[in-house]
Amino acid sequence: MKTDELVSLLSTGVDAVAPGAALRRCTMALGLGAIGAALLMADLLEVRHDLASAVLLPMFWVKVAFVASLGAASLLAVLRLSRPGVRLTWVPGALAAPVLAMWLLATGELLNADPAQRVQMFFGETWASCPFLVALLSAPVFAALLWAVRGLAPTRLRLAGAAAGFLSGAVGALVYTLHCPEMQAPFVGVWYLGGMLIPTAIGALLGPRLLRW
């Protein structure tokens, strides 16, 4: 087939394309994935029984704000990486800022704490399960997002996979805050982040294979 023939083939009877496809696909995947994560959480774990009193504590909302801001920044990263020729510009900074803020808060908490308590503040009661539960809860969003990004046009596949993984980790962590009893900044800054980095690494690993187009 000559190129002119291909041009005619592609343009004949061409349909209108609705704008905003990237945002639509990603929000749909996020919505479906979040429902999946909530169902998974309801099935496997339970909502912390003191949730009604926990929501009155500032630290609960600091935790929520931490994962939500990481989620928002990584959504931007996913949207940009899904479209050819769009640069990340300040998005890496927006990803780093909440992490630095939480680490700063954690350092302050540790310095002010009784030295005997520091280990407890760092490890909490659930450090061994937290990252894996966050990663587990991220799985539905991870799968849905990979589907969404695959239907767009990422050109940096490893990075796009990692961003999709991180976003799904943030959604998983957001759902996990409803279960998790830990309220110390050092715990959140390390183990929550660690949990989000698990799907990030898997995304970076699978991206080049799964996101090709």
Next chain:
Amino acid sequence: MNPNEERLRQLLVRGLAGDAPAYHAFLQDLSAHLRAFLRRRLTRLPDEVEDLVQETLLAVHNQRHTYDAGQPLTAWVQAIAKYKLVDLLRRRATRDVLTDPLDDDFDLASPSDTEAAEARRDLGKLLAQLPDRQRLPIVHMKLEGLSVAEAARLTGMSESAVKVGVHRGLKALAALIRGNA
């Protein structure tokens, strides 16, 4: 903005709104730009240029929903062309390990540039490999220029199935190229 880029951008924006003649003009013009761009970068593989022009055009078409009207067109097209170029080179690198890579450097027969629009890969043959539910809608709508309703009547498919068939078929064509080339 470069006036030529602005003209092309407007053609694409109209094409995205369903204006077929504008879209045709866009793709036609774009293919010349792509050919020049890829020929400069594939000086050692001149035979691959036209195949890659066609593959990139197909990618531009299949991924056209990722273009945002406020975005510079050059950046979008160039990112797609580069992605397809790197993909081709990677595929060739894998294949050359299996065959004999030394032949390339000793090829003195200079390839012809006169028939720039002739690709080595025959998309028509690849099209024939698609299942009927994708191939027939493409043949009726895209090659014969029939309407959705006419294609639906001829194939006995529903109109939405015809549209989906065209859409999936063109994606499947791109996948065949990725796997075969």
